Amino acid sequence: MQIASMHFKSRARSNMNDAQLQANLRKMQGKFVAKRRASLTELDDFEGTRDAGMAIRQRALDDLDAWLALFEQNAVRAGATVLWAETPADVNALVLEIARRHGVRKIIKSKSMVSEESGLDQAIEAAGLTVVETDLGEYILQINGYEPPSHIIGPALHKSKEEVAELFHRKHGTPLKTGIEELCLEARGVLREHYLTADMGISGGNFFIAETGSVLLVTNEGNATLGTTLPRVHVAISGIEKVVPTLEDAATLMRLLPRSATGQSISNYVDVLTGVRREGESHGAEAMYFILVDSGRAGVLGSEVREALRCIRCGACMNHCPVYQNVGGHSYGWVYPGPIGSILTPMYAGLEHAHDLPAASTLCNQCGVVCPVRIPLPDLQRKLREMAFERRLRPWPERMGVRAWAWVAKRPSLYALATRIGARALRFLGGRDGTIRRLPLAGGWTQERDFPAPSGRTFRELYAKRGGGRR
Amino acid sequence: MTTTIDGNAAAREAILGRVRRALGRRGEGPAAAERAQAYVAAHGHGPRPTLPEDLAQAFVERATLMESTVERLGSLAEVPRAVAHYLDALRLPDAIAGQKSHAGVCWPQFADLDWPGAGLAIEARPTHGHDRLGITGALCGIAETGTLVVVSSPPTPTATTLLPDTHVAVLSAREIVPGMEEAFARVRALGPVVPRAIHLISGPSRTGDIEQTIVLGAHGPYRVHILLLP
Numbered sequence: 001m002q003i004a005s006m007h008f009k010s011r012a013r014s015n016m017n018d019a020q021l022q023a024n025l026r027k028m029q030g031k032f033v034a035k036r037r038a039s040l041t042e043l044d045d046f047e048g049t050r051d052a053g054m055a056i057r058q059r060a061l062d063d064l065d066a067w068l069a070l071f072e073q074n075a076v077r078a079g080a081t082v083l084w085a086e087t088p089a090d091v092n093a094l095v096l097e098i099a100r101r102h103g104v105r106k107i108i109k110s111k112s113m114v115s116e117e118s119g120l121d122q123a124i125e126a127a128g129l130t131v132v133e134t135d136l137g138e139y140i141l142q143i144n145g146y147e148p149p150s151h152i153i154g155p156a157l158h159k160s161k162e163e164v165a166e167l168f169h170r171k172h173g174t175p176l177k178t179g180i181e182e183l184c185l186e187a188r189g190v191l192r193e194h195y196l197t198a199d200m201g202i203s204g205g206n207f208f209i210a211e212t213g214s215v216l217l218v219t220n221e222g223n224a225t226l227g228t229t230l231p232r233v234h235v236a237i238s239g240i241e242k243v244v245p246t247l248e249d250a251a252t253l254m255r256l257l258p259r260s261a262t263g264q265s266i267s268n269y270v271d272v273l274t275g276v277r278r279e280g281e282s283h284g285a286e287a288m289y290f291i292l293v294d295s296g297r298a299g300v301l302g303s304e305v306r307e308a309l310r311c312i313r314c315g316a317c318m319n320h321c322p323v324y325q326n327v328g329g330h331s332y333g334w335v336y337p338g339p340i341g342s343i344l345t346p347m348y349a350g351l352e353h354a355h356d357l358p359a360a361s362t363l364c365n366q367c368g369v370v371c372p373v374r375i376p377l378p379d380l381q382r383k384l385r386e387m388a389f390e391r392r393l394r395p396w397p398e399r400m401g402v403r404a405w406a407w408v409a410k411r412p413s414l415y416a417l418a419t420r421i422g423a424r425a426l427r428f429l430g431g432r433d434g435t436i437r438r439l440p441l442a443g444g445w446t447q448e449r450d451f452p453a454p455s456g457r458t459f460r461e462l463y464a465k466r467g468g469g470r471r
Numbered sequence: 472m473t474t475t476i477d478g479n480a481a482a483r484e485a486i487l488g489r490v491r492r493a494l495g496r497r498g499e500g501p502a503a504a505e506r507a508q509a510y511v512a513a514h515g516h517g518p519r520p521t522l523p524e525d526l527a528q529a530f531v532e533r534a535t536l537m538e539s540t541v542e543r544l545g546s547l548a549e550v551p552r553a554v555a556h557y558l559d560a561l562r563l564p565d566a567i568a569g570q571k572s573h574a575g576v577c578w579p580q581f582a583d584l585d586w587p588g589a590g591l592a593i594e595a596r597p598t599h600g601h602d603r604l605g606i607t608g609a610l611c612g613i614a615e616t617g618t619l620v621v622v623s624s625p626p627t628p629t630a631t632t633l634l635p636d637t638h639v640a641v642l643s644a645r646e647i648v649p650g651m652e653e654a655f656a657r658v659r660a661l662g663p664v665v666p667r668a669i670h671l672i673s674g675p676s677r678t679g680d681i682e683q684t685i686v687l688g689a690h691g692p693y694r695v696h697i698l699l700l701p
Binding site for chain 1: 473474475476479482483485486487489490491492493494496503504506507508510511514515516517518520521533536537566567597600616618623624625628629630633634650651652655658659664665666667668669670671672673674675676677678679680681682683684686688689690691
């Protein structure tokens with residue numbers, strides 16, 4: 001996928017001025033949040049389960065080479081082929097070669113965010129093959145000219161039912177529908193025929209289970225289940241970091257993933273798929289391939305933000321993020337939006353294109369509080385801000401400002417004087433009602449917001465007045 | 472240059488090399504592999520929620536919350552009549568009224584039940600994709616989440632749970648286990664390599680992709696009816 005994260009500010013502004021999008025965002029705001037909170041009470045020890053989930057993911061990362069080797073060994077033993085992709089281009093090349101090898105003409109696909117990284121669908125179409133997305137949200141985006149997803153679990157949630165109805169009417173040539181149920185029924189009819197006639201199914205991989213060499217897939221629609229049961233070839237694509245040691249570990253993570261994502265106790269379909277069709281079976285893939293994707297993940301493993309690789313893609317961080325809730329997923333300009341996207345996008349697609357993303361955060365830590373595997377998202381955003389500063393990617397006034405502040409802050413008496421002057425100046429700017437509406441040299445900050453003026457005294461002055469520090 | 476299927480070893484070595492360097496390792500080193508083997512062999516569990524003593528009752532409650540329907544029966548022989556009653560009692564809008572069809576398919580283990588006696592035309596074969604009704608068993612049920620565990624094998628074609636509009640599952644209360652961990656232990660006991668597919672099914676297929684409004688019957692069955700035997 002072409003990165004557009006360098007346009008974050010302008011995209012965020014236009015999305016905030018888009019009345020339809022804002023109405024759609026408001027409509028879904030809080031739904032996932034409330035359902036998640038209610039579902040946590042079913043676990044006696046949610047915090048303990050989070051600790052266990054974090055430990056499972058961290059264990060996998062700490063010995064990632066060994067877990068990948070064990071996964072590969074067991075997958076091959078069950079009859080699958082394990083392939084490795086260094087880059088997004090490798091992913092597309094391998095999929096097309098598999099398709100050629102098996103004489104594939106039609107491919108059905110269940111949701112895979114990794115395949116969005118490489119623009120796999122477009123590559124398949126460019127090779128003259130047919131590909132059909134089967135997750136309803138992804139299908140809606142595909143027939144709308146490959147509109148990018150705006151959320152990792154509800155990729156089309158930025159669209160209203162009226163917009164979907166209009167799209168179906170235009171693309172399917174059917175009478176305009178009004179109800180959501182009718183729309184789902186229409187999509188079901190279209191997609192059912194594709195399931196029955198496809199040669200190959202492509203899935204993502206929520207987890208790769210090392211002990212059995214299996215892929216674990218989670219859906220509510222059952223689209224991954226159908227798409228991996230009916231076609232004669234199955235290709236499962238996911239990042240190398242998605243390996244999990246045992247089935248028991250998967251059980252623990254499955255207590256966290258659906259609750260954190262949609263507030264469900266369990267997703268309707270959880271599939272553990274291992275190897276190829278066995279002797280005498282009527283269904284199941286005759287050839288199964290895994291594509292284990294690096295595309296920057298090993299680099300993250302060796303970086304200061306390695307904890308981001310624990311992510312299980314539940315989307316809770318974006319559901320709880322005040323920035324995401326206002327600017328919408330498309331503002332982030334790449335595959336992964338929201339707080340986790342503000343870490344992964346700079347790391348996978350280049351900090352030089354995406355240094356606005358870690359800066360677009362209030363560091364309120366709502367995301368860190370809800371993360372089921374305890375990724376310290378604001379800390380990682382702060383580290384990326386430091387990296388962007390050190391690599392001189394931030395605009396020069398910002399860099400000069402930080403340097404000037406650091407120079408003053410290292411000189412205590414000068415700092416005391418400067419803050420005394422500053423506090424009084426701000427109070428003066430606040431005028432009679434004590435509200436600052438415009439700040440010289442920080443117009444970008446005050447353009448969108450007013451803030452209360454300080455009292456005119458610095459903390460040090462007030463502390464000294466109260467007799468602090470005398471004892 | 473991109474990688475190829477036959478020339479993939481270079482990509483593998485490059486990725487594993489990068490991973491090892493990121494972890495500060497030199498070479499493959501047996502320590503990590505030994506740690507991994509020992510961890511797998513222990514099959515440790517995470518924290519488990521407490522469940523009531525009566526697992527069957529817990530299963531019924533959870534399955535109902537996931538929008539399966541459950542009916543308790545006294546014996547296997549009662550199954551055909553219960554299926555017929557269930558279909559007759561469905562209240563469906565005109566657009567999908569055809570789903571009340573009394574024809575369908577079942578797993579071979581149910582071939583000898585008296586289906587014609589209950590007015591049903593049930594064939595013991597895998598589904599071709601256009602059958603209205605699919606009748607299956609299950610390896611076990613999970614009390615914690617009201618989940619059916621179905622594993623693939625020649626006499627247990629899993630597509631029967633997926634393609635028909637209505638899925639009826641026959642499960643014995645004795646086969647209900649507390650959690651996913653016990654279900655996986657049962658699957659592991661089946662043989663040295665786990666079956667091709669383990670499906671954990673918790674209620675009918677659904678989607679919330681349009682305005683987060685839940686609609687049942689997204690791709691798979693519109694309804695899952697569980698007949699619970701003693």
